[in-house]
Amino acid sequence: MQSRCCAGLLTAFLCCTNVGEVSAKEPVTGTHGMVVAQEPIAADVGLEILKNGGNAVDAAVAVGFALAVTHSSAGNLGGGGFMLVRLANGATTFLDFRECAPRKASRDMYLGPDGEPTRDSIFGWRSSGVPGSVSGFSAAHKKFGTKPWADLLAPAIKLARDGFVVSEPVAESLKSAEQLRQDPESKRIFLRDGDYYKPGDVLRQPELAETLDRIAQHGAREFYDGETAHRLAAAMTAHGGLITVDDLKAYKTIERKPLTGEYKGFQILTAPPPSAGGLGLLQIMGILTGTHYDSDGPNSTKAVHYEAEAMRRFYADRSEYMGDPDFYVVPVKPLLNPAYLAKRRSTIDPQHATPSDLVEPGLPKAMNAGITWYESTETTHYNVVDAHGNAVAVTYTLNNSYGNGITAPGLGFLLNDEMDDFVAKPGAPNMFGMVGGDANAIEPGKRPLSSMTPTIITKNGKLFMAVGAPGGSRITTGVTEVILDVIDFHMNPQSAVDLPRFHEQWKPDILYLQDGFPAATEDALKKMGYQVKPTEGVARVEAIVVKGHTLEGGTESRLHGKVAAY
Ligand code: GLY
Numbered sequence: 001m002q003s004r005c006c007a008g009l010l011t012a013f014l015c016c017t018n019v020g021e022v023s024a025k026e027p028v029t030g031t032h033g034m035v036v037a038q039e040p041i042a043a044d045v046g047l048e049i050l051k052n053g054g055n056a057v058d059a060a061v062a063v064g065f066a067l068a069v070t071h072s073s074a075g076n077l078g079g080g081g082f083m084l085v086r087l088a089n090g091a092t093t094f095l096d097f098r099e100c101a102p103r104k105a106s107r108d109m110y111l112g113p114d115g116e117p118t119r120d121s122i123f124g125w126r127s128s129g130v131p132g133s134v135s136g137f138s139a140a141h142k143k144f145g146t147k148p149w150a151d152l153l154a155p156a157i158k159l160a161r162d163g164f165v166v167s168e169p170v171a172e173s174l175k176s177a178e179q180l181r182q183d184p185e186s187k188r189i190f191l192r193d194g195d196y197y198k199p200g201d202v203l204r205q206p207e208l209a210e211t212l213d214r215i216a217q218h219g220a221r222e223f224y225d226g227e228t229a230h231r232l233a234a235a236m237t238a239h240g241g242l243i244t245v246d247d248l249k250a251y252k253t254i255e256r257k258p259l260t261g262e263y264k265g266f267q268i269l270t271a272p273p274p275s276a277g278g279l280g281l282l283q284i285m286g287i288l289t290g291t292h293y294d295s296d297g298p299n300s301t302k303a304v305h306y307e308a309e310a311m312r313r314f315y316a317d318r319s320e321y322m323g324d325p326d327f328y329v330v331p332v333k334p335l336l337n338p339a340y341l342a343k344r345r346s347t348i349d350p351q352h353a354t355p356s357d358l359v360e361p362g363l364p365k366a367m368n369a370g371i372t373w374y375e376s377t378e379t380t381h382y383n384v385v386d387a388h389g390n391a392v393a394v395t396y397t398l399n400n401s402y403g404n405g406i407t408a409p410g411l412g413f414l415l416n417d418e419m420d421d422f423v424a425k426p427g428a429p430n431m432f433g434m435v436g437g438d439a440n441a442i443e444p445g446k447r448p449l450s451s452m453t454p455t456i457i458t459k460n461g462k463l464f465m466a467v468g469a470p471g472g473s474r475i476t477t478g479v480t481e482v483i484l485d486v487i488d489f490h491m492n493p494q495s496a497v498d499l500p501r502f503h504e505q506w507k508p509d510i511l512y513l514q515d516g517f518p519a520a521t522e523d524a525l526k527k528m529g530y531q532v533k534p535t536e537g538v539a540r541v542e543a544i545v546v547k548g549h550t551l552e553g554g555t556e557s558r559l560h561g562k563v564a565a566y
Pocket of ligand 1: 475
């Protein structure tokens with residue numbers, strides 16, 4: 001086993017070269033406000049709102065609209081997500097603006113004549129759920145906003161109308177987005193009909209600017225019952241899609257109670273169902289409790305083994321018990337019961353990996369229906385903390401990168417393929433080998449199970465951390481690891497985000513190790529029975545940690561995120 005030769009401070013940790021090939025990186029800091037996002041222009045939009053007296057929710061709404069312009073792969077009007085809010089006075093809420101299945105959706109809608117899943121849940125007009133993002137941002141603004149609605153859309157409108165300078169990552173991302181080539185409107189707007197955008201070019205989106213402008217003038221009802229709604233529904237009808245004006249009119253953001261838990265004196269505030277992410281975070285923390293998994297340091301064999309085994313047991317439960325709580329009774333309390341988690345913990349062999357075939361969903365009378373779903377790896381997350389200590393964590397998504405690749409004609413925004421987060425067919429493993437349960441079957445109006453894990457952590461009633469990530473089924477593990485790196489291994493958020501991560505999701509029975517993972521740990525894990533595979537990334541985590549009066553930010557330096565602070 002590798003030793004944690006200098007426990008405690010990050011500087012000390014970095015002298016232990018055997019526990020992780022991570023470079024020492026000081027976090028960007030601020031004292032008044034901070035926005036951490038995956039696209040720098042949008043991060044700066046949020047910072048300007050804060051500097052001009054807006055609160056964290058104002059900034060979060062403005063960042064959300066700006067990302068829809070500058071980060072088209074995941075920022076969106078045509079998708080959905082979650083916003084977790086904790087005000088400085090301790091008030092909390094969770095806004096669920098996840099897409100929902102249209103009324104015409106049905107359980108077997110993605111099965112072909114042979115009874116097998118088709119690709120229609122990922123590609124084409126039928127793959128879209130009813131979008132929630134505009135409703136979610138409007139609900140957040142109505143409840144907590146202090147700036148005029150139109151002021152929060154103004155930066156996005158300007159970026160869409162006047163254009164923004166395409167960065168190298170954006171140029172590369174657009175060029176490699178295969179699905180954008182299939183749709184004439186997307187090809188025209190995002191690929192310049194094959195004359196691809198190069199770094200330094202200006203990308204203008206006049207149709208998107210007009211849509212945003214109408215939303216700025218008339219509010220969210222424009223998107224759900226106005227010109228935008230009618231044009232979107234007409235395009236759906238023309239192309240065999242399912243979403244109607246009635247679906248759009250009926251869409252509602254749902255305010256839910258955040259899921260709460262406690263870990264080593266920290267209060268965890270996280271995503272409730274229809275996300276599985278918060279349950280995963282709390283289950284993994286609960287299973288780890290008392291194991292001293294951290295005694296040998298981060299990314300040591302012992303730490304990875306216990307964390308991976310806890311992950312494995314969570315993903316088994318996820319497959320069976322989790323779905324939209326308005327359609328399926330999710331057994332939240334039993335899943336977080338300390339006695340249940342102790343039982344799960346007791347099945348971990350300290351010396352060997354447990355084969356996934358020997359791990360089942362663990363609540364009494366589990367029905368292992370074995371239904372399959374697929375999750376993509378593209379989503380986006382951002383955090384905002386303002387000078388008052390209000391904190392917002394937002395994860396929202398089109399599901400796949402650029403969603404289904406279809407741009408609503410004349411409206412300028414991409415459509416989601418979130419229907420693919422539902423179960424398409426009982427029984428067979430999907431392309432990622434994930435198996436699931438009846439809880440996540442398609443029903444009209446239902447929201448597909450998500451992994452998105454926006455999380456806010458406090459200590460002694462004071463804000464400590466805001467964190468989240470994109471990354472499909474790996475969101476939960478990525479976010480959990482970074483939180484553990486900060487709490488248990490005392491790392492600053494930038495070094496925690498930079499540390500190579502790992503992922504274990506029960507099925508397939510593979511431990512994924514991110515590039516740069518310590519070789520000695522990898523060898524030791526193989527000897528314990530893990531089937532190990534390299535992977536480029538395990539979620540793309542964004543984090544803010546509060547230290548006294550200082551905000552510290554961590555963003556994926558492997559990508560092009562930004563910590564904007566003042
Ligand atoms: N579409 C990714 C997620 O919600 O987990």
